[in-house]
Amino acid sequence: MTRFILTLGVILLAGAPAAAQQIAVRSGEHETFSRLVFMLPPGTAWTTERVAGGYRLTTPGQETRFDLSRVFDLIPKTRILSVTPDVDARSVFIETPPSVHLESFPLAIGAAVIDIVDGPETTPPIAVTPPAQSFRPRPNRGYLDLYWSKPAPQAPAADPAPETAAAPPAPVVSPLALPDRRVSTAERDLVDQLGRAASQGLITMELPKSAPKDEAAPGASADPEQAAPPEDSARTLALQSETVIDRDTAAAFARHQLSESGHSCPPDQDFDILSWQTDKPAHEQLTDARRDLIGEFDRPRPEAVLNLARVYVAFGFGAEAKATLRSFGISPEEAGPLPILADIIEGNPHAMADTLSGLTACDGKVALWAVLAQDPPPRKEDVNFGAVLRAYSALPPNIRGLVGPALSTRLIDMGAPDVAATVRSMLARAPKTDRRALAEIDARIDLSAGRKEEAARLLDGLALSASPAAAEALSTAIETKLSLGVAIPATDVDNAGALGRQLRGSETGARLIRAEVLGLGSTARFDEAFRTLSNWDAPQFDALKQSTQSDLADQLGKVPDDALFIETFFRHRDKIPAAQLEARVQVALADRLSATGFWQSARDILSAETRRSPPGRLALARAALAGRDAAAAYSYLGDLPGDEAAKLRGEAMSMLGRHSTAEGEFAEAGQTEAQLDEAWRAGNWTLVAQQGSETQKRFVELFAPETAPPDDPQNVVPLGPLSAAQQLISQSQSEREAFAKLMEELKAR
Known part of the structure; x- marks a missing residue:
């Protein structure tokens, strides 16, 4: 038996690979299934089987190495939980939930396509035999063909004709009658190891001149059923072999684990x-x-x-x-x-x-x-x-303090503040912990939780310390206070400017210059702020500078003093070009200019792209109405949806004298008072009598009697001359009183 195994190993040495072949594994996601494509060489046989927790794909006759590094780049971990290689380098385990099943088919190029499809499994996976290799060139269908193509439906095979006399099955004679299937597994592993040793140049063997005669294995039974092992027996023997090179490199490979992504x-x-x-x-x-x-x-x-x-x-x-x-x-x-x-x-x-x-x-x-x-x-x-x-x-405690704040910041940024709090607790338990590092982490956690006041207080303390994080804490503290609408103290602004110039060229220095500019703007020191912004020469931080420029213009637009706003805006108009401002800032400045009467400048502060947007069109309409150009305002609005657009259309129609149309626009916008005003102007006495004020209702009752229901003719009593004269006097007095109250009400508006 041993002689046969050695001889068989030598015969197979020529076909044994020197190293495992690298197999690329690609993936794709669909609505009802997730796809894996194993780029096997043409002619490679492969099988799939259901195992505990998922499925296994095996290439029985070839040792491979699967590249699983890009499996989850394009698919989520919903249907496919993980893809891991087995230790025998011939199979891959695909972990799946119980709510899906596997479907597979081969491609013409030899690749194996595995689909993990929604729904329970109906038929068990079967082995796939590779198609016969053809030398005819195949069409190049592109990369997407691997992920979106499905096998062509095959017509069901016709039912075979009934046989009159079933021929007995031909007996299958095995060249070796082995007593246990575990021996076959051991022989296969031994052959693989002999082939590896030969490829590494460690053994050389000579073939015998004549093959040994077939001999029945001692103790082998001629009955195949007696030769089969019992069902509950183990499938493999406790056998392992390795070469010297494998032994020396095993430690290095054992240290390198694989992540879930491969x-x-x-x-x-x-x-x-x-x-x-x-x-x-x-x-x-x-x-x-x-x-x-x-x-x-x-x-x-x-x-x-x-x-x-x-x-x-x-x-x-x-x-x-x-x-x-x-x-x-x-x-x-x-x-x-x-x-x-x-x-x-x-x-x-x-x-x-x-x-x-x-x-x-x-x-x-x-x-x-x-x-x-x-x-x-x-x-x-x-x-x-x-x-x-x-x-x-x-x-070590010192390294823990150095990287702890940066680690907590990254954990918070990725949405794991609870893990950041655990990092803070670990740092606090370390001996001789720097309390400033703890304060920095606490401030980050407070910011992530929305506790800006507490975070600003901690950051102020860090900014006054001599730690390396003081400069970063100062810029963050100023940004936090600005988000709260707090005016920045002059000392903080001066410190930010000094540190920013000292750290010129670094990202921290650029953020400090930004803090200085916006700090000056928070106290209406716009001349100094624009001068500092003009002197900021940092091409590598152009994006940050442009953002600072836009935020400073936004601060200017919120100044409550109209005179200060107008004077500052036109003095520094060339330093805030529209194209470098955010769209929301352009609209805010345009509305502020329109409200102060500079409607032409309001149009100029809007860029071409902003004018095409809905907020920009609304700003243009407001500027046109401020310039008494109702037709232009209506053209900007068109059929723009929303209450604000309907309100502006109503104002334009009212300015054009089309009060009935304006009444409808104000009704759509929910502007009840404006709707009643337009109904009054349009003579819609019915609506005024229903929804107007008491003064308006009384006026309509006296001057528009057609809105009141007519009296029953049977109840009408003819009046004499004196009674009719007295009624005219009372009616005239009531009309004068109603008219006087209406004038007082209109003046009060």
Whole structure:
């Protein structure tokens, strides 16, 4: 038996691959199903089977390596919960909920299409045999064909004709009568390992000149049913084999886990900052790390250089760590993630931070640094918060204080304030915790919860401290107070300007200049604010400068003093071009100019794009009405929906003397008083008698008697001359009183 296994292994050595083949896996989302496409080579056989928790796709005859890094880029984790490779490198496990089922079919190019479809399973998955390979060129249907094409419906096969005499099935004779199916599995694994060893050049064997004669296996039974193992027996033997190269590289591969997205997770030792410190004082550790940096022939020793850089990082000296790596010529491959960690500790962006992209779901220490490195922050559902918190709690106290505020800010930005509060608690429990770092985290949490007053109070305290976060706290405090409508104290404005010029060229410096400009505007010091804005020369922060310019113009539009607004606006008109202002700011300035009588300037402050928008059209209509151009106002409004548009159309129609139409527009806008005024002007005495004031109703009753119901002729008593004269005198007196009250009411408006 052993001789046969070795001989069979040698025969198959030529066909054994040297390394597992990389198989790309793509995905697509549809309304009723999610699709996976395994880009198998033409002629590859594959099977699918239902297993506990989902399905398994297997390529029985070929060892493969599936690239699962892009599976969830285009599909959510609803029908497909996860896709993970099995340990035998021949199959993939697809985890699914019980409410879906699998449908599969092959493509002409050899790829396997797996659809996870809504609804319970009706038929079990079956094995798929690859079609016979043809040498005729196939049409290129494009990339989308993999995701949106479905197999052509096949006509049902005709029922076979009934056989008169069923022929007995031909007996299937196996070349080997094995007593247990586990032996077949063991033989297959042994052949694979022999092939791997041969491809690595570790063994060489000579084929025998003649094949051994077939011999019945001792103890083998001729009855296949007796040879089959019992149903409850194990399917595999406790057999494992490996080559020397596999054994030496197993540790390296074992350290690299895979995230849910298929990315390889680096080992924890590359991010274990706590292990880079000892109990010795800092100066002794640095002294020890500097020894033996230079080896034989005055060449740097990479191991010693990397150790010194790690010690620098462990004590929070990120700039020194990067300078050490750069000075001794350590390549990025040798440095690994050390430069990224150094930049994160220093609060600086790193050019290679994207190398940690996709690792936020790892179950190791890298998850923490991947969250800190990504800009913008990752999605909440892509982060392993348990791993992040474990890695943060394992940091040295000094590093915990350095990265804690930045980590809490990112957690809040991605919608996880509860996790940020946990980070704050971990930082508070650390010995010798910097209370200023706790205050910074508390302020961020208060801001996320809408407690702006408490956050502003904490930020004011941080701004007066000597911590590295003081400048950032000052700009955030001013922004918070501005959102509350509070005037910024002159001392805060002056400090922001001084720090902004000191940090010129940095993002923090640019935000401080913005805080200075808007702080000046909050106290109506617009001349100084516009002068500071004109002197702001930072091309790399043009977007921030334009936003500041728009916000300053918005502050100007809210000044209650009309004289100050008009004077300041026209003095600095050239510094606030319409194209650089937000649309809402343009509309606000236009309305303010229209209200003060400068309706032509109101039109000029609106850009061409804003004029085409509904708010811009309303602003143009208001400017036209201010200029007594009712026809133009009505043309701007057209059939624009909304109460405001109907109200402006009513004003335009009233100005044109079309009071009946204006009455209808005001009714649509819900303007009851304006509707009654137009009904009065249009002579709609019925509406006035129903909804007018008591004075108006009395006036209509006296001067428009047709609105009152006629008296019954039978109840009318003829009056004599004296009674008729007395009635005329009383009626005249009532009409004079009603007219006088109406005039008083109109004057009071």
